[in-house]
Amino acid sequence: MINKSNSSDRRRILTFPVVHPCQSISPTTLLSSLISLSHQICDFQFKIFVTQRKNARETIRYVRNLLIFLEEIRDNKSVLPDSIKLCFFELHLTFQKILYLLEDCTREGSRSWILMKFKRVSTEFRILIRTVSTALDVLPLGLIESSTEVREILGLVAKQAEKAKFEVELDDERMAVIVISILNQFENRVVPDPMDLKRVLDYLEIRNWNQCNKEIKFLEEEIIVGRSNGEDREVDFLRNLMAFMIYSRAVVFDYFVDENNRTGTEISRLDDQSNFGEMMRCLNPDDFLCPISLEIMTDPVIISTGHTFDRVSIQKWFKSGNLICPKTGEKLSSTELVPNSVLRKLIRQYCSNNGIPIAPEPVYNRNRDDVKRTRTEPTSNCGAAEEAMKMVSKFLACNLATGSGLDKNKSAYEIRLLAKSNIFNMSCLAESGTIPYLLNLLCSMSPSTQENAMAALLNLSKHQKESKIKRSIVENGGLVLILDVLTEGLKIDTRKTAAATLFHLSSIEEHRKLIGEIPEAIPALVKLLRENSLNSSGKKSVVVAILGLLWFPGNHKKVLAAGTVKVLVDLLNSDSENSEFISESLAVLAILAEKPEGTFAILRTSSAVHRLVDLLESSTISPPAKEYCVSVLLSLCTNGGSEVVAILRKSTSLMNSLYSLLTEGTSRAGKKASSILRLLHEFSDPSSSSNRSLTPAALRQDHRFVHVQ
Numbered sequence: 001m002i003n004k005s006n007s008s009d010r011r012r013i014l015t016f017p018v019v020h021p022c023q024s025i026s027p028t029t030l031l032s033s034l035i036s037l038s039h040q041i042c043d044f045q046f047k048i049f050v051t052q053r054k055n056a057r058e059t060i061r062y063v064r065n066l067l068i069f070l071e072e073i074r075d076n077k078s079v080l081p082d083s084i085k086l087c088f089f090e091l092h093l094t095f096q097k098i099l100y101l102l103e104d105c106t107r108e109g110s111r112s113w114i115l116m117k118f119k120r121v122s123t124e125f126r127i128l129i130r131t132v133s134t135a136l137d138v139l140p141l142g143l144i145e146s147s148t149e150v151r152e153i154l155g156l157v158a159k160q161a162e163k164a165k166f167e168v169e170l171d172d173e174r175m176a177v178i179v180i181s182i183l184n185q186f187e188n189r190v191v192p193d194p195m196d197l198k199r200v201l202d203y204l205e206i207r208n209w210n211q212c213n214k215e216i217k218f219l220e221e222e223i224i225v226g227r228s229n230g231e232d233r234e235v236d237f238l239r240n241l242m243a244f245m246i247y248s249r250a251v252v253f254d255y256f257v258d259e260n261n262r263t264g265t266e267i268s269r270l271d272d273q274s275n276f277g278e279m280m281r282c283l284n285p286d287d288f289l290c291p292i293s294l295e296i297m298t299d300p301v302i303i304s305t306g307h308t309f310d311r312v313s314i315q316k317w318f319k320s321g322n323l324i325c326p327k328t329g330e331k332l333s334s335t336e337l338v339p340n341s342v343l344r345k346l347i348r349q350y351c352s353n354n355g356i357p358i359a360p361e362p363v364y365n366r367n368r369d370d371v372k373r374t375r376t377e378p379t380s381n382c383g384a385a386e387e388a389m390k391m392v393s394k395f396l397a398c399n400l401a402t403g404s405g406l407d408k409n410k411s412a413y414e415i416r417l418l419a420k421s422n423i424f425n426m427s428c429l430a431e432s433g434t435i436p437y438l439l440n441l442l443c444s445m446s447p448s449t450q451e452n453a454m455a456a457l458l459n460l461s462k463h464q465k466e467s468k469i470k471r472s473i474v475e476n477g478g479l480v481l482i483l484d485v486l487t488e489g490l491k492i493d494t495r496k497t498a499a500a501t502l503f504h505l506s507s508i509e510e511h512r513k514l515i516g517e518i519p520e521a522i523p524a525l526v527k528l529l530r531e532n533s534l535n536s537s538g539k540k541s542v543v544v545a546i547l548g549l550l551w552f553p554g555n556h557k558k559v560l561a562a563g564t565v566k567v568l569v570d571l572l573n574s575d576s577e578n579s580e581f582i583s584e585s586l587a588v589l590a591i592l593a594e595k596p597e598g599t600f601a602i603l604r605t606s607s608a609v610h611r612l613v614d615l616l617e618s619s620t621i622s623p624p625a626k627e628y629c630v631s632v633l634l635s636l637c638t639n640g641g642s643e644v645v646a647i648l649r650k651s652t653s654l655m656n657s658l659y660s661l662l663t664e665g666t667s668r669a670g671k672k673a674s675s676i677l678r679l680l681h682e683f684s685d686p687s688s689s690s691n692r693s694l695t696p697a698a699l700r701q702d703h704r705f706v707h708v709q
Contacts, residue, residue: 012225013104013113014120016097021089027080030088031070037095038067044102050205051115052105055125055166059098062129065157066091069150078145090135098128109218111204112241116179118172126166133161175203183240183384186247191339191391197248209253215245220421236382243388250392250414288347291327292317296351300344301337304433305330306401308340333433338394389425392418393432400437405446412441412452419459426460430469435460435476442481447490454485454497461504470505479505479515487524495528496538499545506548516555522546526562529571539571540581547584550591560592565601569608572615582621586628593632599639602632609636609647617657627669630661634672637679645683648676655680 011017021030041063049056073080101124105114114121136158141151178200182192206212219242226235290297290310297310305325309317314326314337323332392414399411415434418425434456441453457478460469473482482498482505489495502525506512515521528534529542546564549555568585592598602608615621616629636644648654661673 011100013107013110013222014101014117014124016100018093018096021092025085027082027084027088030085030092031074031080034088034092034095035067035070035074037092037099038063038070041095041099041102042067044106047102047106048205049105050111050203051118051172052121052125052169054169055122056102056105058166059102059125059129062132062157062161063095063098065153066132069146069154072146072150073144076145081140081143083140083143087135087139090131090138094128094131094135097124101125101128107218109214109216111206112179112215112245113219113222113238115172115204116176116237116241118168118176122166122168129161129166133158136161171203175200179241179244182244186240186243186384186388186391189387192247194251197252201248201252206248209249212245212249212253216242216249219245236385239382240384240388243385246418247388247392250411251395288343288350297343297347300340300347302340302398302402303337304332304334306398308343311337336394338391338398386424389418389428390432393428393434396429397432397434397437400434400441405444405449408437408441408444409446409449409452412438412449412456415456416452416459419456419462423463426463426469430460430472435469435472435478439473439476439478439481442485445490447494450485450490451494451497454482454489454494454501457482458497458501458504461501467508470508470511474505474511474514479511479518479521483518483521483524486528487520492531492533492538496534496541499525499528499538500541503541503545503548506545506551509552512549512552513554516549516552516558522549522555522558522564523562525549526564526567529564529567536581540584543568543581543584543588547588547591550588556592556595556598559588560597560601564588565592565598565608566605569602569605569611572611573607582615583625583628586615586625586632590628590631590635593635593639596639599636602636603640603644609633609644612636613648613651613654613657617653623665623669626661627666627672630658630665630669630672630676634676637676642683645679649680649683 021033042060044056045060045064101121104110105121136154139154141154146154178196182196182200185192201207201212206215219238223235223238223242226238288296290300290313291307292309292313295310297308299311300308301311301314302308303314303325305328307325307327309326317326318335323335324330325332396411396414399407403411411434415429415438419429438453438456438460441449442457444450444453457473461473463469473479482501486495486498486502489498502515502521506515525542525546529539529546531538534542546559550559568589572582572585589598589602593602612629612632616626616633621629633648637648655677658673658677662670662677665673
């Protein structure tokens with residue numbers, strides 16, 4: 001028998017890791033396993049095949065007919081000859097492969113990939129059924145007891161399997177060609193017709209945002225595996241196909257989450273006729289007029305300021321040397337035009353309803369009826385993926401500028417997802433002008449919108465090399481807005497995200513100074529750290545933000561003045577040792593303790609020294625945390641002198657912890673532990689001049705002691 005468990009979740013698609021039966025297996029056991037496999041294959045007749053429908057149906061039919069024969073010889077309970085094992089072995093291996101192939105054709109998220117591999121999948125079906133025919137050729141039918149009817153069925157299966165024609169299904173091929181056509185349009189910087197997108201999505205039965213997102217996640221996983229295997233060409237194609245799905249998710253489907261974080265509405269923009277009718281009733285026909293020509297627009301397009309004009313009119317405007325918005329006089333950041341597909345549809349419906357002659361549809365690329373002459377491969381490796389991402393970025397920017405509240409929320413959520421993927425996505429989203437609009441959404445009274453906008457800004461600011469994105473956030477007034485969210489955010493998670501964003505912004509030195517100069521900034525972080533409802537990951541985000549600000553020396557006194565030391569020590573006392581923020585909290589204390597005022601703040605906090613010693617002795621905290629811990633203790637000794645050394649000398653287990661660091665810790669931790677040990681030994685040696693050498697001033701000047709870096 002085959003142990004299916006979750007193997008299909010771990011294996012790569014269109015791979016068939018079959019289990020070979022052992023040579024000593026009995027024909028009866030092999031027969032039982034074959035029957036079990038056959039039932040699993042036949043169960044697929046109840047599953048949805050959006051592609052390869054005919055091939056899958058025919059394959060299941062062959063196996064179902066063979067199952068009749070297999071169950072009859074099992075029910076007869078006759079002795080099976082050993083010569084039947086050769087046939088059963090081949091059938092067993094083939095049935096496993098058929099089962100894997102059917103699983104792949106119905107696997108969640110794989111629909112677009114299976115469509116684009118239509119030739120390969122059809123070939124796999126053909127090979128497997130021909131293998132069944134070959135296996136039946138060596139079946140010793142004369143030595144097996146079976147009825148005439150069943151023998152006739154078996155003979156018919158063998159004959160049909162031998163001549164089986166598992167051809168490429170024309171509908172699959174036609175849809176795959178449309179996808180390639182759209183990818184070529186992306187690469188040529190031509191916006192595809194939404195109806196072409198809709199045609200493919202309907203064929204694949206991808207009818208909502210969630211299903212589209214599953215396709216993207218599946219393709220992401222395949223890209224990771226492909227990269228690890230060095231399959232560059234396959235990875236490029238997967239990236240292009242994923243770009244198709246990302247564009248579809250952003251442009252075709254609407255998605256938003258309600259205020260309680262439950263999935264809200266998922267609708268197709270092209271399917272929601274009731275919403276469309278409502279829009280028709282609410283719009284003023286004057287909205288269909290081009291502000292330049294004052295005529296009904298035939299091909300409305302959006303410029304970088306978010307205003308819509310007829311394509312012909314705005315192109316004439318640009319050719320005349322005008323690089324400002326005709327409506328606002330604002331200087332344009334770009335002259336690129338984004339089709340306003342929704343408005344175009346509204347105009348055409350309005351014209352149709354009122355008997356106004358309708359202009360021809362704008363030509364996006366080549367004639368869609370001539371789609372079979374389209375190239376079958378994109379013209380460059382990942383050109384389609386890159387250009388599609390640029391189009392998505394512009395679309396989202398326009399939605400943020402002119403869309404409804406739900407449109408803006410949805411766009412912020414899309415940016416939140418896309419900015420997590422890679423630096424190219426970040427750059428496209430930033431260059432399309434999304435940052436000012438996201439910052440505006442931080443003032444939203446919708447908890448969901450504020451959360452998505454804040455998370456989108458966090459993800460955009462994360463990449464260390466993209467300093468221009470961080471600078472753009474700050475230059476557009478982002479610091480004050482983010483601090484407002486930090487103090488007054490509508491959800492605790494949003495406030496935590498604001499703290500994490502401040503940390504990433506503080507990776508630029510001038511930003512650390514700017515944040516520190518805002519009087520409310522550091523106190524707001526410390527106040528958030530006191531929140532009981534903040535979980536460990538949230539506390540870590542806040543502590544890391546404070547740590548980032550401490551990289552600018554001018555912020556040290558401000559961090560101390562905000563009461564940070566007491567809050568951190570209280571947290572170290574109250575939280576378990578596996579807390580996520582232990583290491584970062586100790587890192588903050590280590591930096592503060594370098595200066596005498598930081599040392600005194602720690603010493604004034606009840607139980608701080610004892611807690612530090614306990615942490616150093618702990619076996620559960622990480623090596624970096626132990627290094628920070630010994631750094632704090634060394635600074636306390638250096639700045640506090642004999643009083644601190646006397647306290648440490650009373651700990652019976654501290655010596656063992658320090659000696660352990662000499663052999664098991666990092667070289668820096670070992671040097672600092674050695675310095676503390678030297679202090680402890682000198683203090684306990686009556687013959688040493690401890691009274692003179694253990695003063696704070698003397699210790700800071702003594703070159704034998706390693707000070708915190």
